[in-house]
Amino acid sequence: MTFKELNISEPILRALSNKGYETPTPIQEKAIPVALSGQDLLGIAQTGTGKTAAFAIPVIQKLDQQPSKGQKRELKVLILTPTRELAIQIDDCFKEYTKYTNLRHTVIFGGVNQNPQVEVLKRGVDILTATPGRLLDLIAQKHISLNNIRHFILDEADRMLDMGFIHDIKRLLPMLPKQKQTLFFSATMPAAIDKLSKSILFHPAKVEVTPVSSAVDTIDQRLYFVEKAEKSALLYTVLVKEESKSVLVFSRTKHGADRIARVLNKKGIGCEAIHGNKSQGARQRALTNFKSGKTRVIIATDIAARGIDIANLEMVINYDLPDVAETYVHRIGRTGRAGKSGTALSFCSQEEKTMVKDIQKLTGKKLNTVSLA
Known part of the structure; x- marks a missing residue:
């Protein structure tokens, strides 16, 4: 199967072609059609299986095909991830895949001065990749509103648990609109993560690739x-x-x-x-x-x-x-x-x-x- 056969739109196909990507990985092949349909998704996949593109491609396509009403650019996609390195890497993927669209994206994380991040947010972005601590800080300071989020992606959920971020996630969930699509990814499913997924996903499709061995x-x-x-x-x-x-x-x-x-x-x-x-x-x-x-x-x-x-x-x-x-x-x-x-x-x-x-x-x-x- 090719990306074209997954009904990926022309701007994204061009961006994929630039990188030499013609064939989706198993997680992309299974997850992209589900995400494009608007259904919630539970994805069990390890780092290195291509899961970033599995959620980035469909949300970019959906936003690109449903432009904002009005002049003000509002935040529509939130990707929550545990580490700065992973946040930067995900944002790099969005940079590649949004190349031929008018969508704007940025990344925020702690440990650095927040002012440059705030300046970018003030200019308006469609897609935000964030680590939990900095996101909560900037929400508290009224620099970020989650009222218009259409797509919420929780990545590396098991690592979030390992790093003690589950409490932060539970604080964030009530701030998100009830009507949204949620894509939930984890490499493993310990009991606490299984419980969390059940609390935030609505009739999800389950996609699992690459058993651990x-x-x-x-x-x-x-x-x-x-x-x-x-x-x-x-x-x-x-x-x-x-x-x-x-x-x-x-x-x-x-x-x-x-x-x-x-x-x-x-x-x-x-x-x-x-x-x-x-x-x-x-x-x-x-x-x-x-x-x-x-x-x-x-x-x-x-x-x-x-x-x-x-x-x-x-x-x-x-x-x-x-x-x-x-x-x-x-x-x-x-x-x-x-x-x-x-x-x-x-x-x-x-x-x-x-x-x-x-x-x-x-x-x-x-x-x-x-x-x-």
Whole structure:
């Protein structure tokens, strides 16, 4: 199936064609017709499945075909997302897909001066991507009204729960019009998220793609049993050996990420760390440098890395194994996308061995152990 067969309008088809996108991903193929019909949607999909376009394309098309009445431009689409990085990435997608329309979009998030964001909002926007805290702040200051929202998109709902945003979401819901379309996306459906979805969706169509284990089937997964104190030396050895590859290294803690980056930089491997203690500017610069190839290694914590979409990422290294097996799947799913091959290496110390069992149970695959000898 092609995007044209999904009855996508000409302006959006042109924008997709510019990016070389002709064929929808499974989530796009299933979700776009539902969203275009106006029905509420419950989408179960992980990062990297193409879900941003699955909600961006239909809402852009519906707005473009139903222009505003009157002179004043009012906010009609709200996308709520947990992290700054993901918010910026979603807004970048809207920038691409609205290229041949007259629609205006912007993004707001905390941790930076609000004035430039307020100035853009004053000029009038149709589509707003926001993180919960900054959105509530600007609503309280009367810079944003949600009275005319036609489409509400809640993205990465399970991560919202992990980061403690559920209370903020519950504060926002009564501010939205009763008559609207809601598109709800989550990678997993714990009980609290299932309950939230039932409270805000009206007769939704459920769309589910990529069961958790199948995302890892195309990735070459290798396991190194290594003492905690020896991980740094092993990482250096691997990066020297794989000197042409782009590599995302996962650390469990912010301090750990900084320490790994310091050690590698001292040894002559250019890399940067991203985590919640870094300023927004520093995080964006690090990502830009990584995406452009200026630095080929980036060290990240899980929350900082959630939503980072790096095409052609060749290798993921779990310097520390995650506490939850599903997080392992999210991490390694950043490589081997769109039919490309990918490699995931995991460093396992004595105290992390129980995690390996959980991971193998979840994925149904035995990790290939690599000898250090």
